[in-house]
Amino acid sequence: MDLNEIVDIAVVGARNDLAQLGTSDAVIAGGTWLFSEPQPGIRRLFDITGLGWEPVTVETSGLELAATCTVERVSALSRELPPDWIAAPLLHQCCTALLASYKIWGSATVGGNLCLSFPAGAMISLATALDATVTIWRADGSDRSVAITEFVTGAATNVLETGDVVRSVFLPAAALRARTAFRKIALAPLGRSGAVLVGRLDLPTDGGAFALAVTGSTTRPLSLRFDTVPTPDALDAALDDIPDDVWHEDAHGAPDWRKAVSRVLAHEIRQELS
Numbered sequence: 033m034d035l036n037e038i039v040d041i042a043v044v045g046a047r048n049d050l051a052q053l054g055t056s057d058a059v060i061a062g063g064t065w066l067f068s069e070p071q072p073g074i075r076r077l078f079d080i081t082g083l084g085w086e087p088v089t090v091e092t093s094g095l096e097l098a099a100t101c102t103v104e105r106v107s108a109l110s111r112e113l114p115p116d117w118i119a120a121p122l123l124h125q126c127c128t129a130l131l132a133s134y135k136i137w138g139s140a141t142v143g144g145n146l147c148l149s150f151p152a153g154a155m156i157s158l159a160t161a162l163d164a165t166v167t168i169w170r171a172d173g174s175d176r177s178v179a180i181t182e183f184v185t186g187a188a189t190n191v192l193e194t195g196d197v198v199r200s201v202f203l204p205a206a207a208l209r210a211r212t213a214f215r216k217i218a219l220a221p222l223g224r225s226g227a228v229l230v231g232r233l234d235l236p237t238d239g240g241a242f243a244l245a246v247t248g249s250t251t252r253p254l255s256l257r258f259d260t261v262p263t264p265d266a267l268d269a270a271l272d273d274i275p276d277d278v279w280h281e282d283a284h285g286a287p288d289w290r291k292a293v294s295r296v297l298a299h300e301i302r303q304e305l306s
């Protein structure tokens with residue numbers, strides 16, 4: 033849609049340009065959400081794709097995705113990553129949890145998805161499952177790294193302050209070497225995710241721990257941690273510990289439904305990774 037109140041679009045060429053960001057400005061990356069609804073109060077857009085960040089950097093320590101890396105590129109990585117990173121299919125699986133046309137896939141970015149911080153944020157599911165760290169360029173010129181589970185604080189809320197920009201997300205190699213199991217459910221076959229759960233069983237040489245990412249069904253992403261694959265009772269106890277007000281409510285699912293289906297999916301994942 034046309035955003036009639038926008039008076040300027042600046043293409044950002046250097047980090048210093050971001051110092052101008054104020055409360056009536058917005059960063060634009062893919063623009064798939066920004067142009068999908070009115071943006072009252074926003075006068076200027078700062079296009080960060082002009083910074084020319086390398087979308088993907090593969091290192092022995094892990095995988096760095098620039099904030100401007102597209103969902104389409106993330107999906108393609110499932111076929112390109114080193115063979116010992118057996119979690120690679122998860123990248124594509126999480127992309128499929130984004131309800132979107134191919135046009136959205138081609139433009140939507142990892143950073144835009146994280147910054148919206150919607151419960152149905154598919155890149156949030158991926159990042160939570162693989163213990164990602166988010167690097168933020170802070171308005172004061174410093175950098176800050178936070179775990180994804182700290183970055184998102186609630187439904188559409190996060191730790192970003194005025195002028196902060198997400199630079200990248202880092203997925204550690206140990207998590208990429210792990211076995212994973214993915215489940216998504218929605219009220220309609222092509223509906224927005226009501227729950228996205230991902231289990232991860234680390235290699236014995238990486239500690240052998242089990243982590244369960246609970247996303248989509250909760251207002252913020254959760255990572256339930258166990259030393260090894262939990263017993264059914266231990267898994268139930270961890271799910272019971274999730275406070276009632278953390279189960280999300282919107283048109284895509286009632287909290288009691290999300291809680292119930294998350295439990296079913298969690299047990300399926302536990303069995304698959306046992």
Ligand SMILES: Cc1cc2nc3c(=O)[nH]c(=O)nc-3n(C[C@H](O)[C@H](O)[C@H](O)COP(=O)(O)OP(=O)(O)OC[C@H]3O[C@@H](n4cnc5c(N)ncnc54)[C@H](O)[C@@H]3O)c2cc1C
Binds near residue numbers: 058130139140143196
């Ligand atoms: C048809 C349709 C279906 C969708 N389905 C889903 C879905 O299933 N799940 C979901 O979560 N979303 C969904 N969305 C919303 C959105 O398209 C995605 O979340 C997408 O990943 C946003 O990325 P973007 O690059 O287009 O963000 P933009 O629209 O460019 O920006 C989104 C927001 O993030 C801010 N921002 C972007 N990049 C940065 C950065 N690096 N640092 C700081 N702030 C930044 C912007 O200022 C803006 O507030 C959907 C949208 C449409 C139109």
